[in-house]
Amino acid sequence: MPEHDVDPGRSAFDDLGPDSPETLEWRRVHPITPLVRGWAVVGAAVVILGQQSLEGGPRGGLLALVSSEYWWTLLAALAAVALVGWGYSALAWRMTTFAVGAETVHLRRGILFRQQRHARLDRLQSVDIRQPLVARFFGLCELTLETAGGTDSGVAIGFLKGADADELRAELLARAAGLKVGGTRQVADAAQAPSDAVIDGAVPEGTEQVAAAQDAGQSVQPVRAASLEAPQVPVLTVPLGRLIASVVRSGAMITLLLWALGVVVVMIVTGEFAVISASLPAVLGAGGYLFNRLTGEFDFRVAISPDGVRLRHGMLETRSQTIPPGRVQAVRLVQSLLWRDRDWWRVQVNVAGYGGESEEKNSVLLPVGTREEALTVLSLVLPDLGVDEPRRVLDAGLDGDSRAESAYVTAPRRTRILDPVAWRRNGFTVTGRALLLRRGRVVKVLDVVPHERTQSLAVSQGPWQRRLGVASFQVHSTEGPVHPEVPHLEASDAALLMTEQARRARTARAAAGPERWMERQGE
Template identity: 30%
Template sequence: MLPPRPGQGAPPPPPPRPGDDVTTGVFRSHWMIVPVRVIAVTLVFVALVGPILSTFGYAWVLLMAVAVVFGALAYALPSWWYGTFGLREDHLVVHGGLFLRSSREIPLSRLQAVDVVRPLLTQVFGVAELRIELAGGDGSAIRLHYLPRELAERMRTAVLAHAAGLPGRSPDAPERPFYRLPFPLLLGALTFRVPILLAFILLLMLGTAFVVFLEAGVLGAVVPLALGLLRYYWGPLARYTDFYASLSPDGLRLRYGMFQRRMQTIPPGRVQAVRIVEPLLWRALGVARVEATMAGYAGARQGDSSDLLPVAPRNRAFTLVNEMFPGSEAAVVPLVVNRERLPSAAGVDEHLFVSVRGLFCRVTEIVPVERMQTLRLSAGPLARWRGRATVDVDTPPGPVAARAADRDAEEGRRFLNALAEYGRRARVPSAGTERWATRATMRAERGPAPSEDEKTEETPGDTPGEAL
């Protein structure tokens, strides 16, 4: 092939393949879902009903198994054919059901997170599951099973583009690396925890007692200990192996998993609150865990997806908080220490409310003032007699429960007034979480923000910061 002559333009890019555009058309799960469902139903029938029918002879078992296979196929095949989905402008339309037909049309402006999940078996066959988390509780999540991996990735990109207010054909947003969790650090941090170390020691003691005294009764305590270690040690180890976090205009992207690979994308503004957990022994290593409350997750899904960084250096954890809440600096918020009972501290500035509590396990909870749901100043009979009060900052259900506990009543009132004032200032019409990519354009259409001279003047001493 001859090179182009000077002045001659480069050849045009090749046209997109017919299957690359997911913004139009109707799609289905991979056809493999049909034989998988048939095989699963047949195995359940043989395992449960087969032993009962074997008294009549294996011919009956074989005959009934064949009938179950054809019956399952007669249901699975039309169910797969009628189970379709597709994008219609900025809505995701999902059809399903065979006898009872259903149709769901979901506005993507309610999108909270998009996950591409690939369990071990699906990795072998090159398929994936697309999970779309929406605001609205447990029943609002959309799960599209057994999609070809390329289709799942392209659909994730198109869904995020629609949610951001961009055309669905927009390319995947670029990303920049943020943090990769080394496996030795993950292994050491999971081991270097007081409950795990005590369980290991107790397990060794019970094993020694069984060998020395040949007492079989100790095995009754070995089983629950072993199951507990499998859940709280092996579970996180397999889950967060090869953990990688990156930042993009679409939000925070997390990739992790040993046997079940997962790519989680959290769009900007979906994180409602964050807490940084530092267990006693982790402080010696200088590492912490970052957990978040996300409005789209509820119930078990909240606990399953709340970790933003399972193990990371403490400074990296605070850097991520600043990335989640642009314009803030969580580490420099001035804190007021409470020395009445257990040591704790709380502080507020124009961006964040920060509380620190815990003697053995230090927990730092951070809530942006524009994401606060309600503010409560509470005091029981004994607290009123002592002149104390507690300020609670409520957020959507999740791991974060920020509060300024057991404060002087006047100090608690100042905290409440400062939080209310900062929250009122922060809640502007452009602070919503919908269509984050075009929010700057909408602000430009409304006109420039008022200058400092146009704002209402405040006398010194009236600002919430000076009140504290």
């Protein structure tokens, strides 16, 4: 590799082209941030001290300790922990700065070990605004940028005032779309400028239009980033009654009720009440999952805007997500047996950058909805299936279970030995824009993968499958809840699908639009 002279007074992060730190405007998050983050330390301390007091304190537990002459030691311990927690948070706030460049977002943080993170805007997958319960009292939000780099590849900027977070999100989405904003952003007078000179209050990358407007004597004025906030059109809202009913009808709720019934029966038969305490962790785990499901998907709203699909939900912690166009890697429509009579469906997505702890919260496009609502949400992320009768193809994927359907290539009859319940539903079809994979009867699943989002393909064959001449086909997507696959296909069908899908994926990626979707082709 060629060697370059490096100024010893500069770091490797300083050689970043147009986004050099020397040319960036570094900003701090809101000064109340230490107070918001410090509460987590104080809350953890209260729980730990309470547990220790109950287990090792004097007779009578925590109440006896509080009423004793040493009550002040408990308060002193809490005060010391609070001071340390808030002091550390204040120092962390002092060492945290962020900046928005023409192509990347930068975040500097760390006390003992300094860390600088960069998020490329042309690889931006989604922009989320998170508002925890404590932050809500101060009107603060945390902005999270998820990029196409897998788990923990995002950049979290927090906390900011709500209006500042909205303004920053609008600016980032505009830059990610290919619009010139920020310090160099200028807009020609709309009354005199050409019709294509203004795009939502900004101009595309490059300043040719601004220069032409100035040469023609037209006025050019700076515009605030707030003017870039794209209007949104509400699509649907999930009613609270339906959400509660869906949670009650979930497998987790049924499992919890059966477990509780079994505990009661065992307690009556054995006469031992200790079985209740032994089963308490499992009950709390299932109950916590149901509670998080209900509070996390509370007041779920879906809207569409020029900068992508917007989702808003949450009771204790409010989340506002914006998924830019074309960033969804795969979509799953799933229906459990208990939802069958209502024809309810749940829609989940894979988005690059989501995963890990955020997978369940951020990967839901519709928690529960009718078939019409599920297909409407699907059309927001994949407007064109590339087929003349998309509804017929989708209905066959959601309901169909017959080999007589010409739209889907299904598993052969001999696979009923391997899958006696759902073998008729296992199948796939290909449209001009996507690959559709269906499976399951007790829990119906339809996976939709745009051709250009195909990561890799695989065909697997176990010993019994080899004996029957069948194989399973998988599409490898980014990390998330959607794992597209279809089991027990004819081996020749699976091999042909793998070859043809690889060719379709290459062709679709070559014809795909720019990562910055507002840039015009050919510029």
